[in-house]
Amino acid sequence: MPPLKSLQHQFPSIDSNLLHFCASHGIFSVEDFLVHDLYMLVALAERQTSSKGLKEGIAQVLTFLNNQHFPWMNGVELLESTQHNKHFLLTGFDGIDTLLCGGLCEGNLTELAGPSSSGKTQFCLHAAAHVAYTYMCSVLYLDTSNSFSSKRISYRVNRLLASPNKGEKGRSLEGIMSSILSHSVFDIFSMFETLHQLELSLSSQLFQAEIQNSKLRLLIVDSISSLITPILGGKGPQGHSLMLNVGFILKKLAIDYNLAVLVTNHTVVGEGGNSKPALGESWKSVPHTRLLLSRDQMSNICNMSILKHTSMACGQTASFRLDG
Amino acid sequence: MEIWSLPFSPSQRAKLLSAGYTYLHSFSHLSPSALAADLDVSPQEASDVLRVVTQAGMMRKPDSIVAGAQTAWDILCEDRTMNHITTSCEDLDGILGGGISCKEITEVGGVPGIGKTQLGIQLAVNVQIPVEYGGLGGKAIYVDTEGSFMVERAFQIAESCIQDIMDKVLQTDDVGVCQENLHVNAILANIFYFRICSYTEQIAVVNYLEKFISAQKDVKIIIIDSVTFHFRQDFDDLALRTRVLSALAQKMMKLAKKFNLAVVLLNQVTTKCTDGSFQLTLALGESWSHACTNRIILYWKGNERCAYLDKSPSLPLSAAPFSVTTKGIRSVASSCKRMRTT
Numbered sequence: 001m002p003p004l005k006s007l008q009h010q011f012p013s014i015d016s017n018l019l020h021f022c023a024s025h026g027i028f029s030v031e032d033f034l035v036h037d038l039y040m041l042v043a044l045a046e047r048q049t050s051s052k053g054l055k056e057g058i059a060q061v062l063t064f065l066n067n068q069h070f071p072w073m074n075g076v077e078l079l080e081s082t083q084h085n086k087h088f089l090l091t092g093f094d095g096i097d098t099l100l101c102g103g104l105c106e107g108n109l110t111e112l113a114g115p116s117s118s119g120k121t122q123f124c125l126h127a128a129a130h131v132a133y134t135y136m137c138s139v140l141y142l143d144t145s146n147s148f149s150s151k152r153i154s155y156r157v158n159r160l161l162a163s164p165n166k167g168e169k170g171r172s173l174e175g176i177m178s179s180i181l182s183h184s185v186f187d188i189f190s191m192f193e194t195l196h197q198l199e200l201s202l203s204s205q206l207f208q209a210e211i212q213n214s215k216l217r218l219l220i221v222d223s224i225s226s227l228i229t230p231i232l233g234g235k236g237p238q239g240h241s242l243m244l245n246v247g248f249i250l251k252k253l254a255i256d257y258n259l260a261v262l263v264t265n266h267t268v269v270g271e272g273g274n275s276k277p278a279l280g281e282s283w284k285s286v287p288h289t290r291l292l293l294s295r296d297q298m299s300n301i302c303n304m305s306i307l308k309h310t311s312m313a314c315g316q317t318a319s320f321r322l323d324g
Numbered sequence: 325m326e327i328w329s330l331p332f333s334p335s336q337r338a339k340l341l342s343a344g345y346t347y348l349h350s351f352s353h354l355s356p357s358a359l360a361a362d363l364d365v366s367p368q369e370a371s372d373v374l375r376v377v378t379q380a381g382m383m384r385k386p387d388s389i390v391a392g393a394q395t396a397w398d399i400l401c402e403d404r405t406m407n408h409i410t411t412s413c414e415d416l417d418g419i420l421g422g423g424i425s426c427k428e429i430t431e432v433g434g435v436p437g438i439g440k441t442q443l444g445i446q447l448a449v450n451v452q453i454p455v456e457y458g459g460l461g462g463k464a465i466y467v468d469t470e471g472s473f474m475v476e477r478a479f480q481i482a483e484s485c486i487q488d489i490m491d492k493v494l495q496t497d498d499v500g501v502c503q504e505n506l507h508v509n510a511i512l513a514n515i516f517y518f519r520i521c522s523y524t525e526q527i528a529v530v531n532y533l534e535k536f537i538s539a540q541k542d543v544k545i546i547i548i549d550s551v552t553f554h555f556r557q558d559f560d561d562l563a564l565r566t567r568v569l570s571a572l573a574q575k576m577m578k579l580a581k582k583f584n585l586a587v588v589l590l591n592q593v594t595t596k597c598t599d600g601s602f603q604l605t606l607a608l609g610e611s612w613s614h615a616c617t618n619r620i621i622l623y624w625k626g627n628e629r630c631a632y633l634d635k636s637p638s639l640p641l642s643a644a645p646f647s648v649t650t651k652g653i654r655s656v657a658s659s660c661k662r663m664r665t666t
Contacts, residue, residue: 116613116635117635144574149637149638150400151403153400173397174397178397181396193380216389225611226574230568230571238337266610
């Protein structure tokens with residue numbers, strides 16, 4: 001909450017008179033304002049000589065506060081909005097799409113955890129290629145370990161273009177691959193900056209008009225754990241709060257702009273020798289859907305199981321094959 | 325944008341938040357002296373804070389949805405011209421798609437005596453092969469934590485490398501020019517050697533590398549031999565180890581991408597108990613296994629050395645035999661092999 005005096009420039013009715021009055025009651029920031037008894041404040045303002053100006057100022061602060069939160073929606077509106085907007089994006093693996101009852105859900109944060117070399121990056125690359133091809137939209141791939149392989153994407157897109165499909169003429173490899181964007185992020189603060197820029201781009205009207213036919217629908221972060229492991233733990237709660245904040249921002253982006261967000265996580269060895277997803281207990285509640293991936297030794301078959309899902313039972317599994 | 329997402333130190337952040345500065349716009353029209361008085365810090369620190377804030381607040385007009393993002397098509401076109409660093413063994417180059425690729429971290433692990441350091445020295449020499457002869461013409465940085473780098477061996481390998489190039493060039497009659505440009509001393513002069521004796525030195529070197537590489541401008545490979553050594557014995561706090569190692573890996577990733585160079589990390593092995601039986605796995609644990617882009621495991625197959633590509637984003641997992649000879653790493657068909665000592 002900003003200090004009251006910083007609002008002075010924005011709203012002329014918040015003048016030095018009001019600031020002096022508030023200071024005399026121990027109110028220096030907007031947070032103090034919220035916590036204080038507002039009826040008492042208005043009543044005290046009435047008794048002052050410049051009561052009209054003071055009351056105007058107080059009303060202005062209250063309007064400023066009201067604009068800070070999301071508008072209320074009732075259940076029916078929420079259901080309509082979900083049915084209208086929240087579609088499923090097919091990943092291209094039939095077994096997985098059935099397992100997830102339709103694919104990656106827009107507005108949801110999906111986490112894919114798995115031990116090293118289990119197929120997480122391959123799954124992300126294939127899903128990116130498939131979504132860019134099927135929905136003619138753009139995909140943003142935030143890569144933390146330089147594993148974005150344009151070769152694999154081109155291989156997948158070529159396979160899709162070669163498959164018999166009516167009415168798909170005029171689409172080229174270049175066109176589809178140009179709608180898949182990749183950016184490298186190597187630490188948590190550059191991630192915040194990138195997500196902030198993304199939010200600004202998505203919210204600006206100008207941008208939406210320009211990219212009418214290549215709207216962003218899928219955001220992939222591979223992998224979020226590489227950014228968080230260097231800061232998690234240690235003396236302060238710093239790392240912890242940054243981790244939860246990144247989860248919060250990703251979910252906010254997903255809901256506000258109707259994106260499907262897919263993040264990958266690695267696994268650590270838990271009690272009893274079982275592998276469990278990394279990042280600890282607090283992270284468990286952050287993603288909407290959690291999937292665990294495993295690969296049989298020396299094979300191309302990967303097994304995916306549901307750890308957590310908003311509408312499917314846990315424990316169900318499906319397999320897919322990595323070709324090439 | 326909120327203050328907690330900016331790179332401040334924890335004490336600065338705590339002071340800012342307790343004074344009520346949570347959003348960027350709280351800083352509008354604020355002078356350094358006013359901020360210093362408010363936060364009870366020195367004017368220098370206050371102006372540093374304001375500098376970070378103004379930088380974050382600059383509205384950069386993004387040319388794409390996120391500044392700095394590249395399309396997959398552009399990356400594909402770039403990758404077609406990307407060079408690989410050959411290992412001098414055709415089979416090994418084959419499974420690696422031409423050799424060690426730039427912009428990626430490759431982890432190489434194996435039992436003692438299998439040839440990890442040999443491979444490291446071979447790569448430090450091969451990166452310097454001039455562009456005309458299929459190499460990168462770059463310099464190498466060799467960070468030695470174990471003391472296993474032998475200059476005499478590097479000399480031997482460099483000599484053999486030059487000999488091989490001369491043999492190829494003989495067919496095109498450019499011998500004279502070649503002889504002038506390639507000299508063993510020049511090759512050795514282009515290997516920058518750092519000897520590390522503790523893990524703090526290792527962290528310090530990695531932090532220093534960015535400045536060093538910006539000054540040198542031609543470095544194309546960084547080899548750390550081995551990344552495990554100082555993190556195994558006497559390292560009590562495993563949580564700290566995970567944090568330090570993952571931070572190290574991320575910094576190397578950033579260097580690899582920024583300067584378009586290859587990073588090779590040599591690792592040791594340890595035993596893991598799975599289902600009652602003991603298995604050899606790479607050291608440093610599960611979290612570290614996610615830090616690299618590619619992973620190669622070197623192992624013995626009878627009397628022969630083999631390499632297995634265990635992790636790669638674009639290549640199929642496969643194995644290839646190789647051998648360590650007096651000339652360096654070569655394919656199995658060559659003679660004068662160094663036999664297994666155990």
